[in-house]
Amino acid sequence: MKHKFLLLLLTVTAMLLAFAQGQHEDIPYQAVTNICHTCVCLSTQDSNHRIHQTLNCDMKNFEHILPRWPTEFGTQSTGTEIVATYSGNRIRLLQQLPATNATLTLSCRHCGLQQLQAPLFMDVPNVEALYLSWNEIAEDALTPELFRGPFKTTKYEPIGLKDLDLSHNRIALLYRKLFEHTPQLIKLNLAYNLLSELDDATASALASVTTLQRLDLSHNGLASLPSELFSKLSSLRILDLSGNEFTVVPPSIQQLGKSLVQLNLAGNQFNDLNALSFQKLEALRRLNISDLPALSTIHRGALALPALEQLECSRNPKLELLELNDLLVSRGLSQLDISHNALSTLTLNVSSSNSSAVAWPRLRSVSIAGNPWYCSCDLLQALELVDVQRAEQSGGAAEARCDTPYLLAGTPLSNLTSQKICSMVIPKKYRAVDEEPPRFLRRRYIVLTAIIASVVVVLGLLIGFVVVCVRRRLKGNDYGVQPIRYTSVRGSNLSAFSQLQPASVASKFNNAASAGTTGAANA
Numbered sequence: 001m002k003h004k005f006l007l008l009l010l011t012v013t014a015m016l017l018a019f020a021q022g023q024h025e026d027i028p029y030q031a032v033t034n035i036c037h038t039c040v041c042l043s044t045q046d047s048n049h050r051i052h053q054t055l056n057c058d059m060k061n062f063e064h065i066l067p068r069w070p071t072e073f074g075t076q077s078t079g080t081e082i083v084a085t086y087s088g089n090r091i092r093l094l095q096q097l098p099a100t101n102a103t104l105t106l107s108c109r110h111c112g113l114q115q116l117q118a119p120l121f122m123d124v125p126n127v128e129a130l131y132l133s134w135n136e137i138a139e140d141a142l143t144p145e146l147f148r149g150p151f152k153t154t155k156y157e158p159i160g161l162k163d164l165d166l167s168h169n170r171i172a173l174l175y176r177k178l179f180e181h182t183p184q185l186i187k188l189n190l191a192y193n194l195l196s197e198l199d200d201a202t203a204s205a206l207a208s209v210t211t212l213q214r215l216d217l218s219h220n221g222l223a224s225l226p227s228e229l230f231s232k233l234s235s236l237r238i239l240d241l242s243g244n245e246f247t248v249v250p251p252s253i254q255q256l257g258k259s260l261v262q263l264n265l266a267g268n269q270f271n272d273l274n275a276l277s278f279q280k281l282e283a284l285r286r287l288n289i290s291d292l293p294a295l296s297t298i299h300r301g302a303l304a305l306p307a308l309e310q311l312e313c314s315r316n317p318k319l320e321l322l323e324l325n326d327l328l329v330s331r332g333l334s335q336l337d338i339s340h341n342a343l344s345t346l347t348l349n350v351s352s353s354n355s356s357a358v359a360w361p362r363l364r365s366v367s368i369a370g371n372p373w374y375c376s377c378d379l380l381q382a383l384e385l386v387d388v389q390r391a392e393q394s395g396g397a398a399e400a401r402c403d404t405p406y407l408l409a410g411t412p413l414s415n416l417t418s419q420k421i422c423s424m425v426i427p428k429k430y431r432a433v434d435e436e437p438p439r440f441l442r443r444r445y446i447v448l449t450a451i452i453a454s455v456v457v458v459l460g461l462l463i464g465f466v467v468v469c470v471r472r473r474l475k476g477n478d479y480g481v482q483p484i485r486y487t488s489v490r491g492s493n494l495s496a497f498s499q500l501q502p503a504s505v506a507s508k509f510n511n512a513a514s515a516g517t518t519g520a521a522n523a
């Protein structure tokens with residue numbers, strides 16, 4: 001009787017304790033007696049006497065997060081910073097985080113996350129960054145309540161979240177009010193999701209984050225953007241739309257004209273870029289238009305970007321035309337990469353009175369390798385204006401070479417000067433040879449090859465037919481067994497083989513086998 005009572009008391013206290021520790025008693029938290037023995041805890045203080053605490057629980061086979069912060073962390077006042085990571089565990093459900101007033105950065109990458117318990121940060125109002133990439137989070141896991149702060153008198157307090165990484169998940173749309181409790185969000189990464197069409201709700205959700213400075217929507221299968229998506233995002237500086245299905249540069253980007261500094265459009269389906277593509281982007285400093293498999297022309301006016309400093313326009317296998325003159329308005333240009341395109345020439349007409357002045361005084365790096373350059377007087381003059389020789393050619397190993405004319409094919413451009421080329425007479429003869437297809441592609445060679453091939457095939461068939469006929473004949477005379485006799489005598493699975501043979505053949509084999517063994521014994 002006494003025992004039973006004690007047991008009951010124990011269970012009740014245990015349950016009470018569990019209740020007090022976990023905010024959600026129905027789902028257990030990771031049980032761990034000494035957190036800093038299982039995970040790695042680190043405490044440092046910077047020169048401003050700010051305390052930084054790190055809790056590293058990566059790859060511990062956890063199924064839940066911890067119910068509390070390590071006691072080693074002490075009381076976490078508003079000034080301290082906690083960086084907690086649970087990456088590489090199998091945490092399907094991310095539970096509400098233990099209370100702290102410290103600034104928190106939380107990572108749970110590669111966790112197999114599917115569900116997020118709302119509200120996550122009710123007791124962590126100063127959460128700053130949340131990194132949940134490489135999980136299995138779908139749209140229904142992302143409810144507005146998720147980011148709800150503590151309840152104060154009449155409403156929920158906002159949380160301090162600034163940086164949210166949800167890349168490499170399964171998000172196809174967003175709830176309209178998803179970001180209503182995160183008014184300080186600066187950086188949002190939604191790369192590698194399923195946001196191929198931004199519906200009304202999704203567009204409203206994105207458009208509502210007026211503080212946003214960086215947005216990554218790359219690799220989502222997007223083909224268009226809603227027209228008013230960016231009208232209120234007046235702080236957006238960095239936009240990544242690479243790896244999507246755009247065939248034209250989305251016009252809504254123009255709404256970012258005053259703020260956009262960096263734009264990545266690599267890996268899309270543009271056929272051409274024209275004067276309307278980048279109009280109004282007067283603050284743009286870095287532009288990436290590489291890896292565009294369909295891009296053939298960059299028309300005049302497209303690259304007239306006054307603030308441009310870095311142009312990355314590389315690996316566009318069909319790009320034959322690029323208006324270099326446009327870039328003359330970008331006085332601050334410092335990096336120019338036009339390597340590995342299909343460009344054969346460039347023209348640059350700086351007014352003749354100023355032809356000796358360098359086109360871009362700040363240019364540090366130019367990459368022009370991997371193009372089929374036609375080494376003409378114009379090209380060499382243009383390159384001298386660019387001053388390719390002075391700007392270190394990045395890459396080093398990949399040197400730009402002439403592809404045509406025949407006379408100069410293979411010559412490094414760095415070996416040529418416009419003085420030399422402009423006074424040179426390029427013989428017509430050589431050019432003609434050069435324009436013909438290679439020998440093995442010429443018509444008569446193809447026909448000849450086909451004839452030879454068919455003659456060989458017919459001959460082969462004939463010989464094969466004759467051989468088969470002769471063999472049939474020999475077999476009819478029961479001659480055909482003879483070769484087998486010698487080859488199979490020493491075979492270890494002779495008995496198995498003989499079972500498969502007709503009786504007459506098998507008996508022959510048996511004779512041969514005995515003869516063979518005696519022969520071997522004699523030898």
Ligand SMILES: *[C@@H]1O[C@H](CO)[C@@H](O)[C@H](O)[C@H]1NC(C)=O
Pocket residue numbers: 076099100101
């Ligand atoms: C956080 O600070 C508030 C007051 O600003 C205090 O009431 C609360 O107990 C603190 N919470 C923690 C976990 O220290």
Ligand SMILES: *[C@@H]1O[C@H](CO)[C@@H](O)[C@H](O)[C@H]1NC(C)=O
Pocket residue numbers: 242264266267288289290291312
């Ligand atoms: C431009 O985009 C390509 C392809 O996405 C990428 O490899 C490259 O690093 C980008 N360049 C810059 C400067 O961001």
Ligand SMILES: *[C@@H]1O[C@H](CO)[C@@H](O)[C@H](O)[C@H]1NC(C)=O
Pocket residue numbers: 325326349350
């Ligand atoms: C290039 O030169 C021609 C005249 O030679 C002139 O008409 C044209 O406007 C110039 N283009 C640029 C972009 O300066």
Ligand SMILES: *[C@@H]1O[C@H](CO)[C@@H](O)[C@H](O)[C@H]1NC(C)=O
Pocket residue numbers: 351353354357
């Ligand atoms: C020539 O270059 C100088 C600076 O090098 C510049 O001040 C001047 O305006 C240029 N003249 C023309 C006609 O572009």
Ligand SMILES: *[C@@H]1O[C@H](CO)[C@@H](O)[C@H](O)[C@H]1NC(C)=O
Pocket residue numbers: 410411412415
């Ligand atoms: C390029 O010039 C260097 C020295 O100026 C020379 O050694 C080299 O052979 C030249 N290469 C070609 C392909 O002409």
